[in-house]
């Protein structure tokens with residue numbers, strides 16, 4: 094591959110640019126000029142491809158694919174792959190580039206203003222990155238795992254650049270409501286706009302019309318005053334329908350028009366009123382299965398699911414557990430008291446299961462915080478007594494059957510002691526580095542090796 098070709102220090106916004114030797118230099122210089130014109134600096138740190146960047150190439154080849162693979166491994170990287178000519182990226186070639194790691198693909202000769210098209214995309218990606226790094230996102234939905242980062246990225250994009258209805262799915266306690274609030278808060282002028290929560294599990298069917306649409310005075314017995322419903326209250330802001338999958342079919346039918354057209358009538362009135370809001374729904378249910386089973390209306394589903402975001406369970410992002418646990422402890426402690434979790438507590442938290450997801454982890458840390466006696470670290474004795482007893486009873490032994498089975502498989506495939514040793518070490522380094530967020534000192538401590546050994550591993554792995 095060619096070299097990274099230019100560096101400018103013009104401001105905060107920065108992208109990387111990589112160009113193969115065969116790509117037309119004139120086109121490359123036009124792009125560099127356009128980036129400079131938009132005050133976007135081009136980075137030169139070879140090997141550092143975090144964040145958005147452009148790869149300019151003549152035609153797809155093994156080097157291009159290898160480069161994309163390498164960049165994809167870097168945290169937060171996003172590559173816009175730009176071919177000199179559309180003819181080289183037709184059909185399967187484009188998909189192969191996406192598979193290799195490109196985020197998007199353009200052909201220089203198929204755009205009227207290629208440099209503009211490239212810069213606009215990079216600007217969009219940079220803006221999303223900036224939003225992702227604001228306290229609205231970082232201080233609220235904690236965690237650095239790829240599974241969480243993917244959903245936060247998609248949520249930020251929809252919050253900033255689309256008005257479509259959002260459906261947030263995921264198990265209980267995964268942060269669906271937090272995500273809905275984040276989407277609202279990232280919107281324009283959000284402090285001045287309402288965020289109205291409607292929990293569909295608590296809606297009484299007889300009063301649902303009034304809850305959603307409001308009512309006129311005297312509309313029914315007890316309606317002594319006219320009242321706005323949720324759709325009117327959310328006007329100009331966001332309506333969050335929590336547990337939308339629990340809505341009875343009759344209510345689902347009633348919501349169709351207002352969700353589609355933004356018009357509704359108060360109970361006891363014949364006048365159509367107008368409302369305009371962003372709709373965010375959440376559910377732990379599989380709505381597509383509910384549609385198949387006749388429990389959820391398909392037409393409503395397509396209106397609420399303009400963008401579907403699935404919150405990962407804690408089991409899918411175990412590497413976030415130590416970080417979340419430490420953050421919860423600090424949040425729950427008195428000011429100035431910030432005890433760290435002892436390694437055995439961290440290990441225990443990592444291997445425990447959490448059917449209630451982050452909410453359960455938070456509850457557990459609340460108990461731990463209450464039992465903690467300062468000073469010093471948080472130790473196993475701070476865990477709830479019942480939990481310690483259960484852990485003593487059921488703690489799995491090691492090495493266990495799963496371990497033996499893994500070794501059998503490796504041996505059956507012709508691996509010897511040297512290969513086994515290296516695979517075990519490699520897996521251990523990888524797991525611990527992820528769990529410790531790349532902190533080499535802490536990883537070395539847990540692996541009982543020197544920090545230098547961890548650094549050497551990282552170098553060898555090309556990270």
Ligand SMILES: Nc1ncnc2c1ncn2[C@@H]1O[C@H](COP(=O)(O)OP(=O)(O)OP(=O)(O)O)[C@@H](O)[C@H]1O
Nearest residue numbers: 233234235236264265266267268269270271451452
């Ligand atoms: N990524 C996260 N970072 C920090 N706290 C989180 C995160 N995810 C969830 N929580 C915490 O977990 C608890 C549950 O969050 P939330 O109510 O948003 O989940 P939910 O998926 O809407 O749950 P349910 O389906 O049961 O209503 C809250 O206390 C929230 O603060």
